Each structure stands twice: as C-alpha cells, then as structure tokens.
Amino acid sequence: MARYxxxxxxxxxxxxxxxxxxxxNQNHLLEKEAYNHLEERxxxxxxxxxxxxxxVQCQHCDNPPCVKVCPTGASYKRKDGVVLVDKDxxxxxxxxxxxCPYNVRIIKKEGYIEKCRFCIExxxxxxxxxxxxxxxxxxxxxxxxxxxxxxISKFIIKNKLKQFKAELNTKPRIYYKKA
Amino acid sequence: xxxxDLKLTRRRFLKVTGATxxxxxxxxxxxxxxxxxxxxxxxxxxxxxxxxxGCGNRCGIFAYVKNGRLWKIEGNPEANxxxxxxCPKGHGYLHDLYNxxxxxxxxxxxxxxxxxxxxxxxxxxxxxxINLILMDSGPxxxxxxxxxxxxxxxxxxxxxxLGSPHYFTHGSTxxxxxxxxxxxxxxDLPSNDLSNxxxxxxxxxxxxxxxxxxxVKKIVEAKEKGAKLVVVDxxxxxxxxxxxxxxxxxxxxxxxxxxxxxNIMIKEELYDRQFVKEKAVGFEQLDDEIVNYPPEWxxxxxxxxxxxxxxxxxxxxxxxxxxxxxxxxxxAFGSQYLNSFQTARALAIVNSLLxxxxxxxxxxxPKSAQLGELQPKHPAPELPKIxxxxxTGVPGRYPLGSYGDGIAHAIPELALRGELKAGFVYHNNPLxxxxxxxxxxxxxxxxxxxxxxxxxxxxxxxxxHYVLPESFYLERDEAVDTxxxxxRAQVSIQQKVVNxxxxxxxxxxIIIELGKHLGVEKYFNFDxxxxxxxxxxxxxxxxxxxxxxxxxxxGEKWKEGFNKLETPSGKVEIHSSTLEKLGFPPxxxxxxxxxSPDSKNPSSFRLLHGKQAIHTHSMxxxxxxxxxxxxxxxxxxxxxxxxxxxxxxxKDGDWVQVKSIVGEGRIRVKLTEGLHPSCVWLxxxxxxxxxxxxxxxxxxxxxxxxxxxxxxxxxxxAMSSEIIVQVRKTSELRS
Ligand code: SF4
Ligand code: SF4
Ligand code: SF4
Numbered sequence: 001m002a003r004y005x006x007x008x009x010x011x012x013x014x015x016x017x018x019x020x021x022x023x024x025n026q027n028h029l030l031e032k033e034a035y036n037h038l039e040e041r042x043x044x045x046x047x048x049x050x051x052x053x054x055x056v057q058c059q060h061c062d063n064p065p066c067v068k069v070c071p072t073g074a075s076y077k078r079k080d081g082v083v084l085v086d087k088d089x090x091x092x093x094x095x096x097x098x099x100c101p102y103n104v105r106i107i108k109k110e111g112y113i114e115k116c117r118f119c120i121e122x123x124x125x126x127x128x129x130x131x132x133x134x135x136x137x138x139x140x141x142x143x144x145x146x147x148x149x150x151x152i153s154k155f156i157i158k159n160k161l162k163q164f165k166a167e168l169n170t171k172p173r174i175y176y177k178k179a
Numbered sequence: 180x181x182x183x184d185l186k187l188t189r190r191r192f193l194k195v196t197g198a199t200x201x202x203x204x205x206x207x208x209x210x211x212x213x214x215x216x217x218x219x220x221x222x223x224x225x226x227x228x229x230x231x232x233g234c235g236n237r238c239g240i241f242a243y244v245k246n247g248r249l250w251k252i253e254g255n256p257e258a259n260x261x262x263x264x265x266c267p268k269g270h271g272y273l274h275d276l277y278n279x280x281x282x283x284x285x286x287x288x289x290x291x292x293x294x295x296x297x298x299x300x301x302x303x304x305x306x307x308x309i310n311l312i313l314m315d316s317g318p319x320x321x322x323x324x325x326x327x328x329x330x331x332x333x334x335x336x337x338x339x340x341l342g343s344p345h346y347f348t349h350g351s352t353x354x355x356x357x358x359x360x361x362x363x364x365x366x367d368l369p370s371n372d373l374s375n376x377x378x379x380x381x382x383x384x385x386x387x388x389x390x391x392x393x394x395v396k397k398i399v400e401a402k403e404k405g406a407k408l409v410v411v412d413x414x415x416x417x418x419x420x421x422x423x424x425x426x427x428x429x430x431x432x433x434x435x436x437x438x439x440x441x442n443i444m445i446k447e448e449l450y451d452r453q454f455v456k457e458k459a460v461g462f463e464q465l466d467d468e469i470v471n472y473p474p475e476w477x478x479x480x481x482x483x484x485x486x487x488x489x490x491x492x493x494x495x496x497x498x499x500x501x502x503x504x505x506x507x508x509x510x511a512f513g514s515q516y517l518n519s520f521q522t523a524r525a526l527a528i529v530n531s532l533l534x535x536x537x538x539x540x541x542x543x544x545p546k547s548a549q550l551g552e553l554q555p556k557h558p559a560p561e562l563p564k565i566x567x568x569x570x571t572g573v574p575g576r577y578p579l580g581s582y583g584d585g586i587a588h589a590i591p592e593l594a595l596r597g598e599l600k601a602g603f604v605y606h607n608n609p610l611x612x613x614x615x616x617x618x619x620x621x622x623x624x625x626x627x628x629x630x631x632x633x634x635x636x637x638x639x640x641x642x643x644h645y646v647l648p649e650s651f652y653l654e655r656d657e658a659v660d661t662x663x664x665x666x667r668a669q670v671s672i673q674q675k676v677v678n679x680x681x682x683x684x685x686x687x688x689i690i691i692e693l694g695k696h697l698g699v700e701k702y703f704n705f706d707x708x709x710x711x712x713x714x715x716x717x718x719x720x721x722x723x724x725x726x727x728x729x730x731x732x733x734g735e736k737w738k739e740g741f742n743k744l745e746t747p748s749g750k751v752e753i754h755s756s757t758l759e760k761l762g763f764p765p766x767x768x769x770x771x772x773x774x775s776p777d778s779k780n781p782s783s784f785r786l787l788h789g790k791q792a793i794h795t796h797s798m799x800x801x802x803x804x805x806x807x808x809x810x811x812x813x814x815x816x817x818x819x820x821x822x823x824x825x826x827x828x829x830k831d832g833d834w835v836q837v838k839s840i841v842g843e844g845r846i847r848v849k850l851t852e853g854l855h856p857s858c859v860w861l862x863x864x865x866x867x868x869x870x871x872x873x874x875x876x877x878x879x880x881x882x883x884x885x886x887x888x889x890x891x892x893x894x895x896x897a898m899s900s901e902i903i904v905q906v907r908k909t910s911e912l913r914s
Contacts (some may be wrong), residue, residue, distance in 0.1 A: 012399065014387040014417040016792035021270035024804060025251035028216040031274075031803040038812070046852045047427045049415055090236045109213075133253065135397040136387070137421070165877050178881060 003081040004118055005145035005173035006129070007152055007161060008055050012137040015040065016063060018130035020138075030140035033106055035116040035130055052179065055139060057131070058116035059172030060106045065094035066105065072074035074113075081145070081173050082120050087112040101168055102162060118142075119149060145173060188838035212277070215248050222246040227676045228255060228729025232652035233272035234297070234795040235327055236260050236394060237662045239730045240269065242653060242676040249276055250675055254392075258671065258730045259663035260393040261392040267793045268390070271805040273653065276677070278633050280801060284682035293636075293646065298618055302696040308644075309697055312601045318342030320600040321566045324349075324587050326607045326796075328689040329660035329673065333710070334605065335805050336553075337690055338698035340560035344567045345599065350584030352613060352897045354513040356783070359579045359894045360523020361506065363755050365536060366745030367544060370664065371505050373397035375540035378495050378502035382433050383511025384528065387417035389790035391508075393665075395421075409491060411436060411483070412511070413787060414818065414860050415583065415853030424491075430785050430858045430900060431516045431772035432481035436524035437504075438769060439477025439488045442469045444532050449496035451534025458741055459531055461754020461766065468766050480646035480769070482855075497785045499533040501540030510789060514896035518770040524755075525767040531751040539739050546737050547664035547846060551707060551716035560702050570600050571894065575749075577895035578761050586895040588613045588888065593624020601628035603693075605686065606649070607684045611867065612796040614897050615841055616885035625742035632689055636871035637825065650682040650899040655685035656707050659725065666737045670718065671730040672711070674869055763893060773889075773901040776857050781826045782905045784819075785858040786839065788882035794864030800869065809865075815879040816849040819906070824850040828908055836909040839885035839902055846880050859906060 020034045027035065035058035043050045060083045067075045067083065074089035075096050085096075090112040095104045097113065105115045117128040123142075132140035143152035153163070161175035219609045222245045224850065231238045231252065243250040244741025252273055256263030257558025275281070286294040287304070296304075311754065312320060322345035323334050331348075338346045350358075356616040361368045373379060374397040386394040388431060394757025398421060402408060410422040419425040428436060444450045445466055455462050474485035495502040504526050512522035532572050542779060553559070569586040580586060587609065593599040595618075602623070613619045616638075623629060624642055631643040640646045649655070684692075694703030697752040706712075718733045725731055743749040761766040777783040791814055792803045800806060809815050819833065829835065837859070846861075854860055865879025884901065889898040 012421065014395070014420050014792070016267055016387065016417065016790070017388070017812075018265060018267040018270060019809065020268045021804055022251075025270050025273075028212075028250075030212070031807040032811070034811075040812075042852065044823070044852060045858070046854070047425075049425070049427075049852045051415060051420060051853060053420070073698065130251070132269070134265045134391075135264070136266065136392045136401050138396075 001080060001146075002144040003079075003146040003173075004123070004142065005060070005081060005152065005175070006118075007175050007177065009139050009177040010052060010054050011051040011177060011179045012139045013038070016136070016139060018110055018136070019055060019135045022130040022134035025114070026122065028040065030109060033108060033114075035104070035106070035114070037104070054176075055131075056102055056104060056164070056175075057174075058064055059170065059174045060116075060118060062171035063169060064175060065099040065101070065170060069095040071095065080107055082118045084117060084120070085113055085115065087114070101165055101170065118131075124152040159178040184424065184538070210574035215246065222635070225249065225504075227674065228727070229674045229676055230258075230479065230662075230671055230729070231265070231272070231557065232673070233268035233270040233799065234390065234577065236557045236661065237329075237671075237673070238259075238265065238269060239671060240265065241729070242273075247677065255729050255866050257394060257728070257732075259667075259669050262396050264392050264396060266390040266392055267808065268795050268799050268805065271793070271802045272799055273636070274804055275802055276651045276653055278679075278801070279637070280419060281651070281681065282634060282646060282683065286646040288644045296645075298647075298682075298692075301647065304691060305628070305645055305693070306696040306698070309601060312627055313341070318563065319344060319568065320598065321345065322599050323349060323603045323605065323748045324332045324590060324607055324609065325605040328606050328656040328657075328686060329662065330690060331688045334603075334688055336560060336702060337694050337697075337699070340694065340702040342563050343767035344565055345564040345585065347587040347590065348583075349587055349607060349612065350581055351586040351895055352514055353509050355581050355584055355894045355896045356519035356891065357507045357513045357523045358517075358581060360512070360520050361527050362748070363579065364524055364527035365531070365751050368772065369506055369536070369542045370540075370545040371503055372540050373503075374400045375501050376401050376497040376501050377406045377540060379406060379505065380411065380491065380495065380503070381418060381506065382411045383437070383504040384505050384508045385412065385418045385510065385789060386417040387421065388792050389509065390792055393549065404675065407494070409903050413504050413855035413858055414789065415851075416789070416823060417792065426483050429480070429482045429855060430787055431518070431642060431775070432510075433511050433519045434522040434525055434767065435472070435480035435769060436483055436488065437468065437479045438528055438767065439474040439481075439485070440474035441465070441476075441525065441528055441532065442493045443473045443474055443492045444496065444529070444746040445469055449492060449495070451499060452881035453884040454534035454536075457535070458749045459750060459751035459753050460549070464766050465528070465752040468768065472769065484643055494534060500535040500538040502533050502540050503535055504529055511900075515898065515900035517773040517898060517901060519890055519892040519896065519898070520762065520891065521767045521770055525580060528751075528753055528767065531753065536751065537739065537741055542577065543739075545664035546666065546734060548661040548668040548669040548733050549717065550659065550661055550670070550714040551776065553710060553713055553796075556713065557702065557705050560699070568593055569597065575760060577890070577893065579893045580895040586890065587767055588619075588897050589890065591619045593783050593887065594625045594748055600626060600822060602626050603630045604639050604643070606634075606658060608637040608639045608797045610642070611881060612883065614883050616883055617841070617886045618888050632686060634683070635801065636869055638867070638869045641869050641871060647689055648681065648688065649686050649872045650679045650683040653677055654679040654683070657685060658707065659711045659722075660689050663730070666855070667904050668734045668781065669725065669732055670725060670729050674726055694756045694796065700787060706908060724800065765789050776903050778857075781823070782907055784823070784904055784906055785900065786837075786885055786902050786904045787858045787900055788862045788863050789860060791862045794862070795863065797867060799883075800864050800878065801872040803874050806874050806878070811879075813849070814862060815865055817880075817906075818851055818854050819848050819857040820854045821850045821852055823856050824848060827906065834909050838881065838906050839887075841887050842884040844850075844880040844884055872905065
C-alpha cells in the first residue's frame, strides 16, 4: 500500500496564497478557515536583502503528538500515512492544537477541529492535492514515500531533504527543500 | 448533471428572490454555503471548460459544479496563458458569484437613489437620451470605455455605428508607453521566450505579484535548466524572491541603467555585429551618442554599481541570443515616468543589440489567431469621420499615443470641457482606477448620461444614471477569444457554467441589444452564437468543438527567424526618423523624471504602487476569501525602508499620514529592508469607497488618491509614479 508524503520546496514559494484558496475550495472551507499558511522570513539589510516564504500545513507525522493527546481517538493515523480527524468523535477540547508544534490545526465554525487532510478522498479517486496542482512555481510534490522509485522518494534522497523541526522527533511525512 | 437539470434550480430560485437591490434574500440554498456543503458530500460533479475573469489574463479553467452550485476551479493545462495553474484571485473571485453585493436587475437613478427598472424600459430611456445628445452635440460626444474583454470588437462596432470615434481602454493608465516604445523600435509588441532563455533580466515587471502564471512557470522552468534571473526593481518584488540577483534601482532611473548597458555593449563590442549590420538602422548615431553614458555615469544616476552593470552586460552577451530583457508591462515603463517611452525604446534596443529578436530564448513575435469577421454577412459601419478628441495620433498633441486605446484618463477632462456628454462604462471602474478621483468624479458627474455595465455597484456604477447588470462570468456565454498568443495561437471561449441567478445578461448580449435600441440595429442583426461561428470560420473549428475543450490550438507553430518588421525601414529602428520628425529624441537620451523627492526632507518620498498576488485593480477587494488573506497577513500597509522609518520615529505597524498635492490619507506602515529608501510603496487594489461593497469599503488606500491628472508628452500616459508624498507619523487611527 502507498504511504503518502510530500515535498515542499521553500526556495520557490513567492507567497501568492493560491494554495490557501485552492485548498479552501477543495475542502469547502469558509474564508477565514485555512489548512495551510505561510511563514515569512527576511534576511540582511538594504540592499543585500532576501526574503522567503515557508508554506506550512499538517506534516502528517508518523509520531503525531496530536494523536497521542486526543482523549476520544478523534485524531488518528491511517495506514497510508495520513493523519485525520473524525469530526463525529471530536469534542473540541483543543488538546491537539496545543500539542501540535506546527500550528496547523483550526477550529471549524461548527466547533470541531480540522486540518490538512492531504486531500485524501480526492487522491483516492486519482486526484492530486489542490495546493500542489495550483502552484505556479511547483513548490509541492506528492507521492508514495514507501516506493523508493517514486519521483518524490528519489527527489528526497537526491537532495538529502530534511523535515521541519525534525529534532522534535515527530517524524513528519513532509520534507522541505531549503536554500 | 447537465445544464438542463440546472434550470430547475434556477426556476425555483427566481421564485424566492426579489429581483431588486433592497430585497437581499439569502434564504436560497445556492447562497447558503453551509447547507450546500452538507447536502453535497456525495453529489455528482460536472466539469465545464471556460475561462477565469479574476483579472485580464483570462486563464483557461475547468469549473466544477455540484448540485447546481459552483464548487471549485482547476487550471486548463492546454491554455497558453496559465498552463494548468491558477492564482489566488481566480480561486477567490469565483465566490463572488454568490456575493450578496451582486446586482440583481437593472437600476435607474432617481435623485440620489436607485430604483429597479426593466431591461426594456432601461433600453428605451437610454435610447431617448442618446438621441437627444446625438442631435444636440453630435456622435463624437458619446464614448465607451472598458477594460479589455473578448467582446470589445462589438463595443467598437457600436461606437462606430453611432458615428463616434470614442472607444477607450484603460491603456493610458497601464501600458501605452511600453507599447509605443516597442512599436516605434521593432514595429510590434513582442513576447518573451522565457523557458528557452539562459539569462533573464526583468526591469520593474513582477509576474509573480501582478500575476502572469505562464510566465512564472516558464521562468522556473528556465531556472531549472540553469538560466540566471536578475530582477531590477526598487522593491524586493515577489519575482525577486526567485531571482539570483536583486538590483534595487532608484525609482525612475531604469533608462540610465539601460544606457549604461548599451555603452558597455558598444565599447566592448559585445553586441551581435551581424544582426546590427543587416537588421537594424541607426547604429552609427547610437555609437556617437552613447559615449555620454558610461556605467560610472549610470551608477551615479541609478545607484546600481558600475561594475554590476558591466558584469551583467558581459554575462548576457556571453549567452546571446538566448538572453533577454523582459518586454515589461505596467511597471517600470508602462505608464510611470516622463522617461518611460524612452526607457521602453532603450530596452528594445538592448534586446536588439543582443540579436535576440524573434529568436529562441529571446524576444519573439508570438502567434495569435486572426478571428473571422462579422462582415460581409453583417456589414461593418463606416469609420467615424471625426478623430478622437483626446489627441492620440495627432502631431502636436500625443502623436505616439495609441489611437486604439485612446487616453481614458482624459475622459473626465473632456467631459468637463463639454466635449463628451454621454458614456458607457463596461467592466471598468474609472472612479477608482484613474488618477485624481475628485477630478474623475467631477468629470463623470458632468455627463448628461452615464450607463455602467457591471456585476456590482462599483464606485463608478454608484454615480451612473443607469446600471445594467452583467451576468457573472460563470453564468454567461461570451465571444470567442484569441487572448493567449504564444508559440502557437489559440482560440478560447468563456461559457455558461451555471444558470444566471438574477435578472442579468451577458455583456455581448447587452451590446447587441443597445445597438438594436439605439437605432443602429442593421449592424447588430446577430447573436452571440452566430458571432462566435463567424469568428471561428477561418479555422475550420465548430463552436461545439471549442465548447467541449475550452481552448484549441490553431495555425502554424512559431519559427525562429527575422522577417521584415512593421517599422518604416522594415528593420529595427535604433534611430527613428519618425521620432526625429516629431521633434522627439530619435536615439534614447537620458531624461530626468518629472519630479523627485527632496533628499533633505525626511518626510519626502516618491510614491510607488504595485500589485499583490491576491488582488486585481479594484475588483477583488470586496471578495471575503481574498480580503481575509490581506487581513490575516497584514498586507494592507505602506512599505517603507526601515532606516527612513527610524528617522521619522516610526515602528513597524505604526499609523502614518500620507499627503500629496491632491490627496491625503492614513495607513499603517510596513518597515522593510527590501525597499529603496527614496520611495514608499502602496499595494494596489484597496481604498474602495463604494458603500455598496461592504467587505472592502474604507480598507486601505489607493495610489490614485494621491496622483494629479498628468499626460506625458509622447503618448499621453498617466505618469503614475511621478508623485511625491509627505509621510508623517500620526497617532490617531482616524481624524
Ligand atoms: S501557491 Fe505556491 S508559490 Fe503560491 S503561496 Fe502556495 S506554495 Fe507559495
Ligand atoms: S493537501 Fe489538500 S488538504 Fe492539505 S493543504 Fe493541500 S489542499 Fe489542503
Ligand atoms: S491570473 Fe488568476 S485571476 Fe487572472 S485570469 Fe488567471 S487565474 Fe484568473
């Protein structure tokens, strides 16, 4: 079985937010609800200056702190690597929000907690994550991390990519390419 | 699900809503997002190709409909303009289909209020008024102004059939200096072969912010193949994020940078000698004059180190002809500075010296489809006997101005002088997008008749005598388009995805119906479909085929090679005898900007503006999904260099007062190291003052509030960066 993962090439992100709105539409979110966000960083002083945007969303950790703290089992890890929230089990206690080191979980207007779902229903029908397909610079790659011959696996190995905040031992399934 | 099924939904819907402005009934399920989400988890989905209207790019999209409601859009990978990807505006603007601010039927002004009116009655009354104006003031007193749409030829036909030359686009506030510079030099406006280039220099243009999706995709592709990208811009633009080098040039001095490049190309014989000898005229004159502009001089003017100018010029020459200077768009020489026209000329000349004209990886003349005409089946009206009163193309006035575009920001002046009496404004909002709004309002209010075709009560619609509501782009079939030229031409179509929710009509239909009521029906005996079939006739494509695919390639592929140019000499005009005859410098010469900030005054700045990826002109600020981004990321701020801010006692996020000779406003600052110290930069798209646009009303400022009404002497463009503002700290949020 495929075990999904993603690459985010932060050197290419121009901060346009298309991925945010594409995701909102794909997942029927309201205007203030977003599954992904950007962190902006600036370096240097004029005229030797640079800035970059870091796209962040649920990292679908293999050692997910959100799942561990969830008192009802609403947050869970699937065999295909995806971390999901079962909204019928979620009591809105927000423990998971506090536990997640990536600040990617949101409170839906209806009261339950949600976050990036890797567009999994759409992916199972042969689609690709909406944040990935809309991006004009091609920041994201998506695929099977268990298959050493997948494009994404080869890319991770070739570029020796690391995860975001890997030191926390959350074992994220998203790998970042840095400048 | 088919469109037939959708009709049911529509019928049910029309019963529920009153078609008037006041009766905002949100009870219907189509407007109730949450209800729809719950009801639709498993609903079947239809996918319809059409194109986006979130900005002028008109990208090819697939629209997905679930249970009669629009769900989402995806990019059409075939479309030249966007190659399968979509920007944030495209995803956000689609929600305006269900925005409660939308117009629900035609409106008529009575005093300072609007009242609903039927289409028939509105057309009748408009026709009566136009007839009176025609009798009293003649056909030339009537105008039409629009932002480019695929149905523009029909609007032009309408003006011509009435006998008026006055058809305008927004060009004079956008790109007319760039176009004129290129046309004078190589005879046409070319494109950039970015994906095959090995060295790309972009001056002012910011395709990653003022979005051009295909260009950005191609730049990334070129970079992956090893190309170098240099961005010359006073601001660290979104495109600069992708660049190998950012050169923060002093605003208004791009011409000096280019003259320095030319100097070194000639001095070191870095140019393509054979190309220049065979394909260009006037190299000798350039050779004579360019000694005045060594890179050391350029450094003093534009603040880019001489050694950087020399190095970049050499690097480009090494890979020529696969090296290019981007042809530009709005900034920095579309309509910004007194020297913009000469800057565009100089830029075209540097490209020519690289020998890259119509070459792979250089500047090329894209293939675009020549659509079929309505005539002879539907004879064309005669061309008007009177010329445009804005002076475009007239020696002594704006001889190089584009007659086709006209000078739209001259309309208020012409109205105040009594030369224009009646106007139609379509898909355009001059009250917000033209400089000097007080003057624009005075001018447009002076008109005896103002008819606005829009989907919402924009600033301009708010002062109209009649407002004709256009169906939202996802609700209407439109004229076949040739929008996306490229290595191979394309025809494309915008078609109905969902049925209209309100009493609105497609733009093309409105133009045809106006023609029928205004007594020129003999020129308007066709409908949208017939017009489209005639447009497609030369290509042997049926309308049905096009509707199935959304875009289709037509004609031959572009081939590299130099053909005779559309210039008087048929060659690249380094020296232009046309310019000489008109009394303009025939060779680009340095020209100072019209105004400059006072370097001794810590409050004095040049005001620059530019786009953010999330907003288009004045059209998207009212879109809650897009405005939510502006707020969440604190993007509604004035950029200022950190050190300049410190000297004014400012901290990041402080409120400042901005003042120019025509306007005043308050806004918060963003202090950054990514901006040239001599300017402040204001994102465009904000400063909405139509009370009917609730999400956007009174949020942020527009650069137009600070600009006087200016006309450059060559093409009559707005010179929209020739303005100095005084910026001071202010403690109050609002006075
Ligand atoms: S769409 Fe791509 S470039 Fe735009 S913000 Fe998202 S990741 Fe960055
Ligand atoms: S993978 Fe899907 S759900 Fe996750 S951020 Fe991207 S679009 Fe949203
Ligand atoms: S650039 Fe964006 S808003 Fe403009 S047409 Fe394309 S998708 Fe739509």
